[in-house]
Amino acid sequence: MKKVKAHAKVRKNLYIHNDIDQSAFYFRQRIEERAAKDDRDGIGQEMMACLILLTFSVEAKFNFLGHKLIDGWKEREPFLKKVKAVRKHLGVNSSFKERPYEAIKVLKEFRDTLAHGKPDEVEWEGDITATEKEIQEQGRLRAGYEAFLKEEFVFQAYDDVEAIWKDLIERSGLNIADTITQGGIEYSFIAEAGGKSE
Numbered sequence: 001m002k003k004v005k006a007h008a009k010v011r012k013n014l015y016i017h018n019d020i021d022q023s024a025f026y027f028r029q030r031i032e033e034r035a036a037k038d039d040r041d042g043i044g045q046e047m048m049a050c051l052i053l054l055t056f057s058v059e060a061k062f063n064f065l066g067h068k069l070i071d072g073w074k075e076r077e078p079f080l081k082k083v084k085a086v087r088k089h090l091g092v093n094s095s096f097k098e099r100p101y102e103a104i105k106v107l108k109e110f111r112d113t114l115a116h117g118k119p120d121e122v123e124w125e126g127d128i129t130a131t132e133k134e135i136q137e138q139g140r141l142r143a144g145y146e147a148f149l150k151e152e153f154v155f156q157a158y159d160d161v162e163a164i165w166k167d168l169i170e171r172s173g174l175n176i177a178d179t180i181t182q183g184g185i186e187y188s189f190i191a192e193a194g195g196k197s198e
Helices: 016-036 043-069 079-090 102-115 132-137 144-148 151-172
Strands: 002-013 182-196
Touching: 016 043, 016 151, 043 079, 043 102, 043 144, 043 151, 079 102, 079 151, 102 144, 102 151
Parallel strands: none
Antiparallel strands: 002 182
16 A cells, blocks of 8 residues: 655544543433333442443533633642632532532542442441341441432432533533534645555
8 A cells, every 4th residue: 555645634622521421321311211110130330330420520521621711720639629619710609518519529429439449347246126128228238339329319410410510611601512522634635655554
């Protein structure tokens, strides 16, 4: 195959929050569909995946906004510090103790529980007076992160993150189209080059 000489002009804007967000949306849909059919086998793993991706999406969105809006943006800063910086820049006064921003703090806690996984060793012995169902629901063998794996929380957190994103985009003055991955490559043929490629 003969080589050619060309001039290339490349422009790309890759915004990873789109890809992560689409993955979180996929899992949200799967959870909704499966819950509607009472198909529970493995749904906890799908909730875990959705929440992890949602947390990553939140951070990627704040990194996008920080990059676009704040001079000297420091992507490596702690997660909540970046959230606070963007909120301050855009004049958002909402508290992490109320919706929708409460979801960000809870998602961060969930993410940290998994990302910094450590043994949880407990020994307990004692008598229990309860129904069999109540005993099973006590979850003596449950991991701490399982408390987050509830459909209501997954859907609420997802909706809250979407509400935050829409509000921040509106406040930022950015067009939603500016947040989407886009680009192109343009080649101009110059001449046939000598030699063959392998």
